[in-house]
C-alpha cells in the first residue's frame with residue numbers, strides 16, 4: 456500500500472462518482488462507454504489487486520536561475536495479469552515520490568489488452584497469447600508482437616517481457632527495431648503494440 460491509497464477518496468468526476476456509488480463496477484463498462492479515466496482511485500476501486508513494477512529510474516537535469524537542478528524520473532508498469540496494463544512516468548526530487556507519481560500516471564493510462572490464440576501451430580483458442588500480429592512505435596523504436604504456440608514463453612528483451620507478462624499473456628514472439636536500449640522508448644513501443652490489440656477491431660468485438 457502506498458500512502459496515497461489510504462486517503463479517503465472524494466470523487467471529482469462524474470465517472471468517479473458512478474464508480475464510488477457502485478453504478479459502474481468494471482473497466483469493460485468504462486472503456487465500452489468511451490469514458491476517459493481522470494482519477495487513479497477509479498482503478499484502485501475497480502482493480503484493488505493491481506500489481507506494479509518500476510522499470511527504470513533516471514536522473515534528469517534542468518538548468519534554473521539558481522543553477523542545475525536534478526530530479527529523478529521513474530518509469531512504472533501496472534497490471535492485473537488479466538488483460539489490463541498501464542505505463543507511466545513521474546518526476547520528483549525524491550525517488551520515492553517519483554515512483555508514486557509514476558504509479559498514478561500508469562493507472563491513468565490503463566488500457567485493455569486483447570488476448571487469444573492466433574498461432575496456426577497451436578490453435579487451442581485460449582487466451583495464452585495474442586489473436587493477431589500487432590506493432591507499436593515510440594521514438595526510434597518499433598516492436599512487433601506475434602502470436603506463438605503454448606509453452607514457448609514470452610520471447611522478448613527484458614523490458615518488453617516484463618510489460619507483456621503484466622497483461623497475462625504467456626506466449627508471444629517479438630521482433631524489435633531501433634535503439635531498444637533506450638528503456639522508456641522500448642517500454643512505450645511495447646505498451647502501444649499491446650494497446651493496438653484493441654484498436655484494430657470493431658466495437659462489437661469489444662466484449663468477450
Ligand SMILES: [Zn+2]
Pocket residue numbers: 572574577578579580581583604605
Ligand atoms: Zn494456443
